[in-house]
Amino acid sequence: MDWFLDLKARPDCRQTEQDFQAWLSRSPLHETAWDQALKAWMLLGEVPPVYEHVWRPTSSVASLPQRRRWRQWTVGAGLALAASALILLAGPSLLIRWQADHITRTAESRTLKLEDGTVIEMGGDSAIATEITASVRRVTLLSGEAFFDVAHDTLRPFTVDAGGVAIAVLGTAFDVQLADNETTVELARGTVAISYAGPEHKENFELSPGEMAAIDRRTGAVERSVIAPEDIAAWRSGRMFVNDITVGAAVERLQRYHQAWISVPDPALAARRVTGLYDLKNPDSALEALVKPFGGKVREVTSYGRVLSRF
Template sequence: MGRERSMDDASPIPEGTDEIASDRIADEALDWFARLRNATPEDAGEAEFAAWLRQNPRHAEAFDDLEAIWGSPAFLGAVRSLPVATPAAASARRTVEPRPHARPSRKLPVRLGAIAAMLLLAIGVWQAPALILRWQADYVTAVGDRATIALPDGSSMILNTASAVALDFENGRRDVRLLQGEAFFDVRHDPAHPFRVAGRFGAIEVKGTAFSVREDGARDTVILERGRVEVRLVADEAAQATLEPGQQVVASANALSAVEPADPVTALAWRQGRIVFDDQPFETVLAELRRYRSAPVVVTTGLAEDFRVSGNYRTTDIDGALRSLAAAAGVDVTTLPGGILILR
């Protein structure tokens, strides 16, 4: 579990170091804001909250400013418009109305304003236009989901989280376009009809084999588990590579990387609902975990560049993984309505 500050430890803020005091007040206000909205009536801690408000007039000001941020039409509209990926995700989200006493903000403290701006930015980026993708795709998986699909030729395909593909199996063709995300293919052997997968930057052709393709916007990564594949660069067909089992290659806009060793057991553990890391930077691990979560994870603090992670996590408990990693890194975790996680 993540390391969350106890509200019992709150104490009056000494005058003097105003910037440090303002930051601490903003932190405490944010903690109380999240605690009161996620609490049940039995553990709401209203008496403790009232005591915290009495400690310093600035406490009430900071809390009211934060409620004004949450109560603003733009922010509420962004949270309420979060797409429903799955029934489970929908049941986990709930909309919380602003308290009746929430009022329009005065000039917001810099820290609270920065938190609001980052939340809105995260939601805006997350709300990518998915309608066009759905129109193009034959199969789509929601964030956090995984699907196994039998293809018309007898091959099979496993789609990872937030993935989409378009198929063309007409007149003997066996063509797949990876529009987004990651897919694993176990291809039925048919020498007369090559099986082709097109990513954004790379194109793969096989007769019968098992391999994965991952498209992350900047590159396509191809990992071979069994058989043999030919990979070529879309922008330059002369740039080609042949993979043997346990190898990978990366295609970007203008180049095909050298063939490198890969560990399919680790890299493709998502097929069994696991994510495995071996001595990876914290930020790399965080980016991977974000792929499996339907609400934003916002980082408002610097993370130790030398903090590295090894672990094996379930894709069905991403929040548990995030809290465990945050605790190990000494990072605080706060949960806001709408499922938003703040690491700070």
């Protein structure tokens, strides 16, 4: 990966090319490592390996000048493909923008006060839609995370919908996080009633202060646990608290506070589970702390891309 970055930074430097070719020919392990670096870059751009014949030539006796040419082409193509993917993935989708009443950017937080007196603190890269009328108080969390301090109103229960998970309250304070397949609720004060009806499962339960629940929307499975008061919505103080979740899920949360696009192409690394507090003010250090216990490393492919790997 270091050679990848050097060649990208100095594409016309003959000395860098010569040094690279000398390193490459020194050991078959170097060629294997180089192929892994190219695969990681392709995965960063979420590009199917349709050019496998390029980065894995059928002839093992290809000349070094030929290797240099196809590797330079692969780096250039990878940069163009990844740049296109980054443009497509930057920020909330157009559909979310169309639905949302309020949106935050990456690493941005925002505090809102609704007409009923409810205060909402939105985390980075989040979006909500609100509906406050004489008879209804409803908020839809479209993406990201938000902390709700709900004004008490016995005649109008307050409902938050997060990916089909409904949280109903009268007056309370709680945090809701929405991920691709999971909704997490952390309760600071009061009581909340949570319900979820999937295609083949249905869940209804209540949380008490100091409890949290993670609902897997694919299976309906619910993981309940105790959470310290200071860890509820820890993102408000620049920290991220996670409790027995996968590295992949933790990276998904960190992505909302990192300007670069983060990829974990290694399924085994992405599946490892972590518990802890991580610094959102230094997301690169947080990424390193996530994967270091498993021998993982954070590769800065460009200033706009990070690859987490075990090599």
